[in-house]
Amino acid sequence: MQKSITTISTPEERHICLMLVNNAKQKPMTNEYYAQLAIIMRTADRHGFLENLPGMLNITSPKGSYSQDTLRYYMAQIREFYAYCVTQQLDPLTDVTANEILLYRGYLQEVAKTSANKPLNVRSIAIKLAAVRRFYFSAVICKLITHNPAEGISIKNKHEDEFGTSFFTAETLSKLFQMIKTDDPTDAKYEENLRAKVIIALMAIEGLRRVEVHRMSTQDIDWQQGIIRIHGKGKQALIYPRPDTLEILSEYIRMRRLQPGLSPTPVFTSVSNQNAGARISRTTLNNIVDYWFTKANIKESKKSCHVLRHSAGTLLYHATKDLRLVQDTLRHDDPKTTAKYAHVYDKMKNRSTSTIPVSIFTKVEE
Secondary structure: OOOOHHHHOOHHHHHHHHHHHHOOOOOOOOHHHHHHHHHHHHHOOHHHHHHOHHHHHHHOOOOOOOOHHHHHHHHHHHHHHHHHHHHOOOOOOOOOOHHHHHHHHHHHHHOOEOOOOOEOOHHHHHHHHHHHHHHHHHHHHOOOOOOOOOOOOOOOOOHHHHHHHOOOOHHHHHHHHHHOOOOOOOOOOHHHHHHHHHHHHHHHOOOOOHHHHHHOEHHHEEOOOOEEEEEOOOOEEEEOOOHHHHHHHHHHHHHOOOOOOOOOOEOOEOOOOOOOOOEOOHHHHHHHHHHHHHHOOOOOOOOOHHHHHHHHHHHHHHHHOOHHHHHHHHOOOOHHHHHHHHHHHHHHHHOHHHHOOOOOOOOOOO
8 A cells, every 4th residue: 555645754855845846946066065965865865865856866967967947847847746746645756666657647648738728749748757757867876766667658759750741941941031021220120030030040051959049149159260059958069050140140149139247148139128138038939930930821730940950951961962961960869860851851752652553644545
């Protein structure tokens, strides 16, 4: 019989389980704080583990650390998982088995809703399960549990099935750029339109992810060498944009609004009255891209920023037939991911059903 979390945990510890992740920002990694985390790891200190969960996730990360955005998001998913455990009268660190994780996955698929009261999509569920796996991975490293009950439990990503239609042709992208008017600096919409054109260029031509555009700062740009350091999914990389991308980026940075004292200095800033000159959010990036997709009549359900990155990969392979170049440009760790671009292109080019010796239009002689 499972014990209730209300009987296992002290009131203080229950409070930590439910509330500590509201402050998802890790404390500065000073020598003192590092020593504190090391003691927690060596002594299997449950209370210390939960109280310092952001730091514990970071210090036990396979890649060394998470970005603040990733850490904050993981903590939010762990908070939701803790709340679920409480409703099921489970102690997350002593009662949860692989069966319970499977039940949680079923709950996410069949019961859980978004803030708009819609079912969760596959990507959202996959991220929530990943956060739970990271939580238990850290707990195993800290010797609070002997095995990870969430290990190997994920969900099939349907994105692969939809990949074939998730890109724009060169003609479509050219028309999109032409629609965004940036030829008159006196136009009241000049800064806003220029920002949109640069954002779309970085995604559709240079293959950047939304988060990489969001995090870009002026300190990341080496204008002399024409190189930009980007901050992506837990790692940094260098990109080498083509001249017209750098030219329009330079023009935008020269004239954009910017709040004083921001460090690092954001490249893309807000034009709204309430937040003018501050770094724009990822939601705003989506809204900018979706607005122009709608204006160009190319907006479809579930197509937003990432379709531009897919377009860059597909068009680059189409032009070069060089998968290694595409992998390097899009910074894929796994070459299998890059191979999808060749697969899509080859299917479009070869049209394998053309080999069937049946004519649709030719009349059959009687």
